[in-house]
Amino acid sequence: MNTESVPLKNDTMEKSGSEAQTVVAVCLGTGGIAAGGDKVFKKFEEEIKKSGLDAAVGKRVCRTARTGCRGLCSKDVLVDVTIPGQEGLTYEKVTVDMVSQIIEEHLIKNTPVTKWLAKEDYHKFHDSQQRLVLANSGIIDPENIDEYIARGGYSALKKVLETMTQQDVIQEIKKSGLRGRGGGGFPTGEKWASGARYSADEKFIICNADEGDPGAFMDRSLMEGDPHAVLEGMIIGGYAIDATSGYIYVRAEYPLAVKRLRHAIEQAKERGFLGKNILGSHYSLDIFIKEGAGAFVCGESTALQYSIEGKRGMPRTRPPQSVEAGLWDKPTVLNNVETFGNVPIIINRGADWYSKIGTEKSKGTKIFSLTGKIKNPGLIEVPMGATIRQIVFDMGGGIPKKKRFKAVQIGGPSGGCLPESLLDSPIDYESLISLGAMMGSGSFVVVDETTCMVDMARFFMNFCANESCGKCPPCRIGTTLMLDILTRITQGMGEEKDLEVLEQMADEIKTMSLCGLGQSAPNPVKSTLRYFRDEYVAHIRDKICPTATCVALHKYEVVPEKCTKCQACIRNCPVKAISGSTKEVAFINKEKCIKCNLCYEKCNFMAIK
Amino acid sequence: MKTTNEKPVADGTIDLSKMEKIFGKYKNVKGALIPILQFVQTEYGYLPEPVVDFISERLNISVNEIIGVATFYAQFHLKPRGYHIIKVCCGTACHVKNAKALSSKVHEKLKININETTEDKLFTFEEVSCLGACGIAPVVMIDEDIHGELSPDKLNDVLGKYEKPGVQKN
Numbered sequence: 001m002n003t004e005s006v007p008l009k010n011d012t013m014e015k016s017g018s019e020a021q022t023v024v025a026v027c028l029g030t031g032g033i034a035a036g037g038d039k040v041f042k043k044f045e046e047e048i049k050k051s052g053l054d055a056a057v058g059k060r061v062c063r064t065a066r067t068g069c070r071g072l073c074s075k076d077v078l079v080d081v082t083i084p085g086q087e088g089l090t091y092e093k094v095t096v097d098m099v100s101q102i103i104e105e106h107l108i109k110n111t112p113v114t115k116w117l118a119k120e121d122y123h124k125f126h127d128s129q130q131r132l133v134l135a136n137s138g139i140i141d142p143e144n145i146d147e148y149i150a151r152g153g154y155s156a157l158k159k160v161l162e163t164m165t166q167q168d169v170i171q172e173i174k175k176s177g178l179r180g181r182g183g184g185g186f187p188t189g190e191k192w193a194s195g196a197r198y199s200a201d202e203k204f205i206i207c208n209a210d211e212g213d214p215g216a217f218m219d220r221s222l223m224e225g226d227p228h229a230v231l232e233g234m235i236i237g238g239y240a241i242d243a244t245s246g247y248i249y250v251r252a253e254y255p256l257a258v259k260r261l262r263h264a265i266e267q268a269k270e271r272g273f274l275g276k277n278i279l280g281s282h283y284s285l286d287i288f289i290k291e292g293a294g295a296f297v298c299g300e301s302t303a304l305q306y307s308i309e310g311k312r313g314m315p316r317t318r319p320p321q322s323v324e325a326g327l328w329d330k331p332t333v334l335n336n337v338e339t340f341g342n343v344p345i346i347i348n349r350g351a352d353w354y355s356k357i358g359t360e361k362s363k364g365t366k367i368f369s370l371t372g373k374i375k376n377p378g379l380i381e382v383p384m385g386a387t388i389r390q391i392v393f394d395m396g397g398g399i400p401k402k403k404r405f406k407a408v409q410i411g412g413p414s415g416g417c418l419p420e421s422l423l424d425s426p427i428d429y430e431s432l433i434s435l436g437a438m439m440g441s442g443s444f445v446v447v448d449e450t451t452c453m454v455d456m457a458r459f460f461m462n463f464c465a466n467e468s469c470g471k472c473p474p475c476r477i478g479t480t481l482m483l484d485i486l487t488r489i490t491q492g493m494g495e496e497k498d499l500e501v502l503e504q505m506a507d508e509i510k511t512m513s514l515c516g517l518g519q520s521a522p523n524p525v526k527s528t529l530r531y532f533r534d535e536y537v538a539h540i541r542d543k544i545c546p547t548a549t550c551v552a553l554h555k556y557e558v559v560p561e562k563c564t565k566c567q568a569c570i571r572n573c574p575v576k577a578i579s580g581s582t583k584e585v586a587f588i589n590k591e592k593c594i595k596c597n598l599c600y601e602k603c604n605f606m607a608i609k
Numbered sequence: 610m611k612t613t614n615e616k617p618v619a620d621g622t623i624d625l626s627k628m629e630k631i632f633g634k635y636k637n638v639k640g641a642l643i644p645i646l647q648f649v650q651t652e653y654g655y656l657p658e659p660v661v662d663f664i665s666e667r668l669n670i671s672v673n674e675i676i677g678v679a680t681f682y683a684q685f686h687l688k689p690r691g692y693h694i695i696k697v698c699c700g701t702a703c704h705v706k707n708a709k710a711l712s713s714k715v716h717e718k719l720k721i722n723i724n725e726t727t728e729d730k731l732f733t734f735e736e737v738s739c740l741g742a743c744g745i746a747p748v749v750m751i752d753e754d755i756h757g758e759l760s761p762d763k764l765n766d767v768l769g770k771y772e773k774p775g776v777q778k779n
Contacts, residue, residue: 030742031744035745035757072744073745074744212739217742217743251741293683293685295681311678373706451705459701466738601707
């Protein structure tokens with residue numbers, strides 16, 4: 001079997017087709033569009049046309065390009081200007097008003113507008129990543145299949161169809177050590193092997209793009225930024241298990257991803273990468289998009305299949321496993337978006353090369369959505385085994401407003417939090433589980449000293465209680481009861497015995513629930529109890545919220561040692577209940593105070609409790 | 610479902626002819642119920658009772674089952690909603706960046722609670738679990754537009770723009 005690495009044609013796009021064009025690339029992911037990317041893109045188009053750059057003979061030819069998400073959404077709109085023969089430069093936070101000046105000075109006079117160029121943060125964020133799956137995101141136009149092909153796209157599919165048998169593909173994926181990126185971490189090769197074992201008149205391959213974890217958006221960005229990579233991985237997977245059709249189940253909340261996938265499927269069909277007799281081979285596959293209708297539990301594989309069938313998305317007991325009887329009782333293999341994104345890379349570069357990245361049991365890279373109290377929130381891709389410290393401080397730039405790092409919640413409502421003392425622990429499937437967290441889909445929410453961990457646990461429990469499908473009582477009733485206790489604690493009505501009850505219920509729900517939602521729902525409570533028990537105790541015994549987050553426990557008093565006399569609270573108090581001056585520590589008049597919490601929020605020095 | 614003050618479309622005037630297009634598209638397609646309900650939701654803004662009856666008849670699925678599906682998913686609504694839909698994101702990233710204050714702002718400004726519609730039927734206020742735009746948290750989605758890095762004051766301005774008469778969706 002050929003496992004030699006096939007070099008990716010990384011630079012063909014620049015060389016071929018476009019004779020030394022200046023390219024203005026505008027980031028048009030959801031983040032970019034929200035920041036006004038559409039308007040900036042249009043303005044560039046108009047202005048370039050007006051200035052004559054577009055049509056000028058003998059002058060530089062210029063074109064505008066749209067790209068997908070570049071990851072650093074907090075600096076959007078990001079615009080790359082690449083003049084042939086020079087290194088590309090990136091502008092950050094571009095607005096419509098800045099467009100003419102950039103064109104005038106950079107494109108025409110070739111003197112970049114230095115004051116608007118991306119700062120050190122942007123480069124630090126990018127340079128310390130290892131972008132494999134996201135290699136194309138933010139570089140190519142996601143709506144143009146030629147740009148994907150120019151960067152080596154669909155060469156893996158070609159290789160598979162021309163030189164590899166189904167077993168070859170499965171063996172290669174097994175050897176690479178790729179594990180499911182949706183959370184569980186099940187070896188992808190094993191799953192495909194068992195999927196291939198069952199034969200039937202119809203077999204399905206499903207891409208799980210129901211990214212319901214609040215705080216995660218890597219699947220969305222990948223689908224928006226590089227939809228063809230997902231399709232290619234899926235077609236290869238379909239070939240390996242001999243699937244007759246494929247479904248991509250996308251959340252309803254991601255209209256742009258749906259649009260770009262639809263477009264990509266059309267294009268792939270036109271070029272013969274999809275449909276009947278793909279690339280002249282005997283293999284045929286059709287892929288359909290199914291839009292979810294807003295239910296977190298549909299991320300669970302059996303629930304997802306019921307939802308495609310047009311039913312309520314409620315998980316069922318297993319066995320039979322999906323590989324034996326899944327969608328419409330036919331053999332079905334279901335993988336996550338990012339998992340499929342890894343497949344073309346493995347095929348192109350070989351399992352040997354791929355398995356050198358990462359740790360012993362977790363291979364390759366993982367994309368995380370880094371959000372919360374962090375300077376540079378965004379999408380990052382790092383090799384498995386990177387430490388939390390690297391992600392938070394090197395790439396994320398640390399905590400804003402001089403606050404202190406407190407914890408990071410990994411894996412969303414199914415995961416757990418890790419405190420400061422674990423900053424140097426590596427991130428891979430096994431380490432996270434041993435520490436009480438979980439890879440989950442890859443959300444990485446940083447919280448600082450102002451975040452109350454009890455409130456955080458309550459937040460996740462509230463989410464799980466809302467999203468519980470109601471089929472099995474441990475999850476339906478258990479999550480609601482745990483939520484009641486947590487709510488009581490945050491309102492200052494907690495009792496000593498609550499913690500024991502919580503721990504016991506957590507174990508019961510975990511062992512007795514039917515599906516992953518219930519089994520993992522108590523994780524945030526368990527991990528906060530493990531690492532931040534003192535906060536629970538403070539709420540219960542002393543009726544104090546150490547971070548002063550829980551409004552019901554606020555005392556609204558100024559801590560004189562911390563007050564810098566900046567008067568921010570005084571300016572923001574809507575009822576003028578705070579007095580003080582540049583010489584005098586602020587004082588809150590409790591009779592006037594309406595407990596609106598604004599002073600607490602506006603204070604940058606944690607001087608109000 | 611029928612109450613006196615909810616009569617933007619009286620039963621007799623619901624145009625069922627729009628449905629033929631979608632039934633044609635999903636003829637002989639397995640698992641068509643959800644896409645059809647999604648079509649109805651976009652087209653009518655909610656799932657009107659006569660339409661549900663009609664679907665039941667045509668697909669040969671009981672009304673009971675259709676309502677079962679419709680109430681399971683957050684996307685479907687059995688009551689008419691406002692012209693603009695405000696979705697305040699309550700995902701983790703938005704939560705730690707005080708999305709609660711945004712919800713309070715909507716409540717304060719429009720005098721409606723979660724899942725309620727203003728009297729003039731201009732706005733409906735909802736909270737959603739995550740919009741996946743965590744990089745620019747906290748966010749609010751109005752119709753299909755995402756507004757990021759909001760503060761209560763900024764949200765106030767954004768809402769103001771939609772309040773003007775004649776603001777069309779997108």
